[in-house]
Amino acid sequence: MTTNTHSQHVSEQHLLGPDVEQARYDRGAQVLAAVDGEGGQSVVDALADIAPALAHHVVAYAFGDVYARPGLTHAQRQLVTLGMLTALGGCEAQLEVHVNASLNVGLTPTEIVEAITHTAVYCGFPKALNAIFVAKRVFAECDLLPVHAPAA
Amino acid sequence: MTTNTHSQHVSEQHLLGPDVEQARYDRGAQVLAAVDGEGGQSVVDALADIAPALAHHVVAYAFGDVYARPGLTHAQRQLVTLGMLTALGGCEAQLEVHVNASLNVGLTPTEIVEAITHTAVYCGFPKALNAIFVAKRVFAECDLLPVHAPAA
Amino acid sequence: MTTNTHSQHVSEQHLLGPDVEQARYDRGAQVLAAVDGEGGQSVVDALADIAPALAHHVVAYAFGDVYARPGLTHAQRQLVTLGMLTALGGCEAQLEVHVNASLNVGLTPTEIVEAITHTAVYCGFPKALNAIFVAKRVFAECDLLPVHAPAA
Amino acid sequence: MTTNTHSQHVSEQHLLGPDVEQARYDRGAQVLAAVDGEGGQSVVDALADIAPALAHHVVAYAFGDVYARPGLTHAQRQLVTLGMLTALGGCEAQLEVHVNASLNVGLTPTEIVEAITHTAVYCGFPKALNAIFVAKRVFAECDLLPVHAPAA
Amino acid sequence: MTTNTHSQHVSEQHLLGPDVEQARYDRGAQVLAAVDGEGGQSVVDALADIAPALAHHVVAYAFGDVYARPGLTHAQRQLVTLGMLTALGGCEAQLEVHVNASLNVGLTPTEIVEAITHTAVYCGFPKALNAIFVAKRVFAECDLLPVHAPAA
Amino acid sequence: MTTNTHSQHVSEQHLLGPDVEQARYDRGAQVLAAVDGEGGQSVVDALADIAPALAHHVVAYAFGDVYARPGLTHAQRQLVTLGMLTALGGCEAQLEVHVNASLNVGLTPTEIVEAITHTAVYCGFPKALNAIFVAKRVFAECDLLPVHAPAA
Numbered sequence: 001m002t003t004n005t006h007s008q009h010v011s012e013q014h015l016l017g018p019d020v021e022q023a024r025y026d027r028g029a030q031v032l033a034a035v036d037g038e039g040g041q042s043v044v045d046a047l048a049d050i051a052p053a054l055a056h057h058v059v060a061y062a063f064g065d066v067y068a069r070p071g072l073t074h075a076q077r078q079l080v081t082l083g084m085l086t087a088l089g090g091c092e093a094q095l096e097v098h099v100n101a102s103l104n105v106g107l108t109p110t111e112i113v114e115a116i117t118h119t120a121v122y123c124g125f126p127k128a129l130n131a132i133f134v135a136k137r138v139f140a141e142c143d144l145l146p147v148h149a150p151a152a
Numbered sequence: 153m154t155t156n157t158h159s160q161h162v163s164e165q166h167l168l169g170p171d172v173e174q175a176r177y178d179r180g181a182q183v184l185a186a187v188d189g190e191g192g193q194s195v196v197d198a199l200a201d202i203a204p205a206l207a208h209h210v211v212a213y214a215f216g217d218v219y220a221r222p223g224l225t226h227a228q229r230q231l232v233t234l235g236m237l238t239a240l241g242g243c244e245a246q247l248e249v250h251v252n253a254s255l256n257v258g259l260t261p262t263e264i265v266e267a268i269t270h271t272a273v274y275c276g277f278p279k280a281l282n283a284i285f286v287a288k289r290v291f292a293e294c295d296l297l298p299v300h301a302p303a304a
Numbered sequence: 305m306t307t308n309t310h311s312q313h314v315s316e317q318h319l320l321g322p323d324v325e326q327a328r329y330d331r332g333a334q335v336l337a338a339v340d341g342e343g344g345q346s347v348v349d350a351l352a353d354i355a356p357a358l359a360h361h362v363v364a365y366a367f368g369d370v371y372a373r374p375g376l377t378h379a380q381r382q383l384v385t386l387g388m389l390t391a392l393g394g395c396e397a398q399l400e401v402h403v404n405a406s407l408n409v410g411l412t413p414t415e416i417v418e419a420i421t422h423t424a425v426y427c428g429f430p431k432a433l434n435a436i437f438v439a440k441r442v443f444a445e446c447d448l449l450p451v452h453a454p455a456a
Numbered sequence: 457m458t459t460n461t462h463s464q465h466v467s468e469q470h471l472l473g474p475d476v477e478q479a480r481y482d483r484g485a486q487v488l489a490a491v492d493g494e495g496g497q498s499v500v501d502a503l504a505d506i507a508p509a510l511a512h513h514v515v516a517y518a519f520g521d522v523y524a525r526p527g528l529t530h531a532q533r534q535l536v537t538l539g540m541l542t543a544l545g546g547c548e549a550q551l552e553v554h555v556n557a558s559l560n561v562g563l564t565p566t567e568i569v570e571a572i573t574h575t576a577v578y579c580g581f582p583k584a585l586n587a588i589f590v591a592k593r594v595f596a597e598c599d600l601l602p603v604h605a606p607a608a
Numbered sequence: 609m610t611t612n613t614h615s616q617h618v619s620e621q622h623l624l625g626p627d628v629e630q631a632r633y634d635r636g637a638q639v640l641a642a643v644d645g646e647g648g649q650s651v652v653d654a655l656a657d658i659a660p661a662l663a664h665h666v667v668a669y670a671f672g673d674v675y676a677r678p679g680l681t682h683a684q685r686q687l688v689t690l691g692m693l694t695a696l697g698g699c700e701a702q703l704e705v706h707v708n709a710s711l712n713v714g715l716t717p718t719e720i721v722e723a724i725t726h727t728a729v730y731c732g733f734p735k736a737l738n739a740i741f742v743a744k745r746v747f748a749e750c751d752l753l754p755v756h757a758p759a760a
Numbered sequence: 761m762t763t764n765t766h767s768q769h770v771s772e773q774h775l776l777g778p779d780v781e782q783a784r785y786d787r788g789a790q791v792l793a794a795v796d797g798e799g800g801q802s803v804v805d806a807l808a809d810i811a812p813a814l815a816h817h818v819v820a821y822a823f824g825d826v827y828a829r830p831g832l833t834h835a836q837r838q839l840v841t842l843g844m845l846t847a848l849g850g851c852e853a854q855l856e857v858h859v860n861a862s863l864n865v866g867l868t869p870t871e872i873v874e875a876i877t878h879t880a881v882y883c884g885f886p887k888a889l890n891a892i893f894v895a896k897r898v899f900a901e902c903d904l905l906p907v908h909a910p911a912a
Binding site: 089090091113116117120124125126127128129130132133135136139145146147149 | 803806807808809810811812813814817818822845848849850851853854
Binding site for chain 2: 061062066067069070071072076077079080081082083084085086087088094110111113114115117118119120121122123149150151152
């Protein structure tokens with residue numbers, strides 16, 4: 001989304017001076033880049049011609065208002081997110097972005113696999129297996145297979 | 153469940169020497185006590201007259217085989233669990249046990265609230281609100297209200 | 305589907321005649337009484353002052369068109385239903401009706417408990433536990449506790 | 457529900473007569489064509505060699521008994537459906553049919569996008585994004601991109 | 609939440625001039641009052657001692673950024689919401705608020721019942737019945753029973 | 761997974777003599793082969809380089825501890841599973857394995873179709889249709905189309 005379109009959308013939608021909404025958006029964009037990298041930005045870009053408001057909410061609210069908050073590290077947030085996306089089911093596209101994000105914020109492949117192995121207890125094996133195979137695809141692309149068992 | 157009933161069940165069900173199943177069960181019981189405290193044990197006890205096998209699987213598999221694994225700390229596991237139970241919906245009974253468990257393993261009320269605030273982005277506000285009100289009940293019982301905002 | 309195949313199918317499945325809507329409703333009411341007993345009828349009655357059309361669909365479609373079909377016994381249908389209601393989550397009211405229904409159609413408490421124990425693998429323990437405690441309440445009311453382990 | 461009220465209700469809603477099953481099916485087929493167009497019919501056709509009864513229920517019950525009812529316009533029904541299919545998750549195939557159906561019944565692309573933007577609040581962003589990208593594919597096929605923001 | 613606590617929270621959390629966040633919050637509070645009335649405000653108030661940030665997001669994002677948007681009427685938004693809350697399951701607390709909200713924004717009891725009757729097709733009868741009985745409780749409190757069938 | 765890797769994993773993870781864990785694993789592997797055939801084994805194999813512990817739990821707990829239990833026939837277990845996988849949504853990969861498994865344990869295509877037709881009542885048509893089209897793909901591969909209606 002170009003700066004022009006974004007500013008235009010912002011002043012249409014939010015009845016606030018463009019600087020403020022830009023500040024929430026910028027804070028969110030900064031966190032989005034650090035956490036989701038390319039995967040997240042491509043989602044935002046793909047929304048430009050259909051739902052720019054939804055893109056704005058992803059960046060300004062989800063990342064700017066929530067993810068940017070102190071209190072939990074990014075790695076801790078990603079653990080909560082891996083649990084949620086596995087439990088929801090049908091969110092493999094987002095799991096792919098977030099397995100990558102989990103690596104970006106410092107979780108190891110071993111820790112990601114442990115988290116998903118843990119989900120089988122609470123979500124059942126079908127959902128856990130769907131999640132583990134998303135992780136397998138991501139790790140294969142990143143040349144991170146095989147994943148090592150945790151040190152005892 | 154008395155030791156007699158448990159051993160009897162074990163040797164009926166598992167076709168293994170009673171010592172081995174008892175080892176998986178004991179390891180799980182140890183973790184269950186450390187993590188879930190009273191809340192978890194009362195669930196296991198309530199299963200004795202209806203589904204002792206399910207109780208055995210909770211203790212031996214869920215806690216003995218999974219929760220006891222290295223690779224993630226108990227606090228990390230609880231973050232994944234808070235995400236899952238919020239996302240699943242309808243699991244307020246388990247959320248109550250696990251908010252208590254999260255405190256037991258060293259997460260602070262502030263961290264628990266941050267984790268649930270984070271879930272609204274991925275699960276929506278209805279599920280996040282259902283979870284936060286379970287946490288509120290637990291914190292009220294433990295005299296932990298009000299919860300403080302995270303240090304910036 | 306061509307008109308020929310449809311007419312043929314219709315006469316195979318649905319019994320034509322002048323009072324067909326009454327016939328669909330009556331067939332459904334008959335099955336509802338045999339399967340759900342009081343529990344199901346009270347749900348239908350409770351709909352009278354708010355959604356009589358929904359009640360009609362429950363009786364005529366759910367029971368008259370589907371449950372009354374040949375091909376599976378009532379006990380087999382109840383096994384599918386126990387799986388679904390456990391997996392859906394938040395359907396404890398319906399699980400209560402259907403644990404009773406399962407007893408009505410000849411499943412034993414042991415078989416019902418086995419089915420729910422089986423669900424933990426596919427739905428996770430939170431949903432399985434929610435279901436087992438509904439069963440426990442029903443069995444307590446019917447003086448069916450304790451439930452015996454299946455013969456080896 | 458007394459017999460009087462039921463008969464009265466039945467004659468209000470369901471049209472008695474000797475070819476009633478054909479009538480329910482025909483009424484449903486008519487609504488299906490108006491609402492779902494090709495997408496819905498192809499689903500029904502694909503069921504012919506595996507589950508013709510399920511196809512009959514889709515047409516006679518879902519469309520003939522429910523969708524054909526007065527009280528809500530087709531556009532209003534589609535708003536409820538967009539909410540449900542987004543919330544359920546994993547129903548992208550049906551969302552594709554129903555985004556097309558929503559256009560057929562007079563909702564604009566802008567209104568459809570607003571509805572899905574609204575879902576993020578209640579279902580979370582993963583499910584809302586899965587839905588918006590189904591809409592994007594449909595709109596691309598229909599040459600309806602870009603979608604315009606609503607007039608303030 | 610008093611004005612003092614809110615302003616303090618706002619300037620701690622959002623790194624923006626307090627006026628701007630107050631503007632998003634105020635717009636949301638205005639819509640919340642018009643739509644949810646007492647039910648919504650009591651939810652926000654109940655969050656004050658545990659998760660004021662979550663309350664802020666409810667008011668500023670959910671109502672200020674999304675619900676306040678043009679493009680759909682409030683009644684149209686409520687139809688989407690009734691679909692979502694029924695489909696999610698386990699959200700009866702929110703359904704109670706939103707059945708009341710639906711009445712506030714001009715949907716009639718008949719229209720609300722039609723929407724829920726419609727959900728049975730897409731969510732199944734257990735979830736539809738759970739929703740209809742929430743509506744029944746709300747209508748009973750508002751002296752709106754019995755609900756009349758829609759005019760043909 | 762080769763015997764070497766498995767034994768190594770077993771003694772790393774379970775602090776038990778390798779023979780015992782091997783016994784649970786072997787019992788499970790035996791049931792897995794009888795029930796899931798190739799489909800199940802390929803899932804287990806695909807886990808070898810990412811989550812061998814999860815594979816161990818699938819075989820030793822899910823099949824060795826649960827599926828191997830008496831009390832329900834394999835066909836009865838598959839009926840519960842077909843209900844669960846349809847209700848969960850997003851588990852089409854597992855439904856494919858389990859439709860094949862259902863044939864392996866003696867359910868007929870007609871019975872499988874009846875079970876899925878039954879699910880529409882409890883899960884809604886979107887989920888039932890997703891399941892029926894998985895069954896259609898499996899039956900097509902096995903040359904089992906068309907499926908015959910049940911004998912009246």
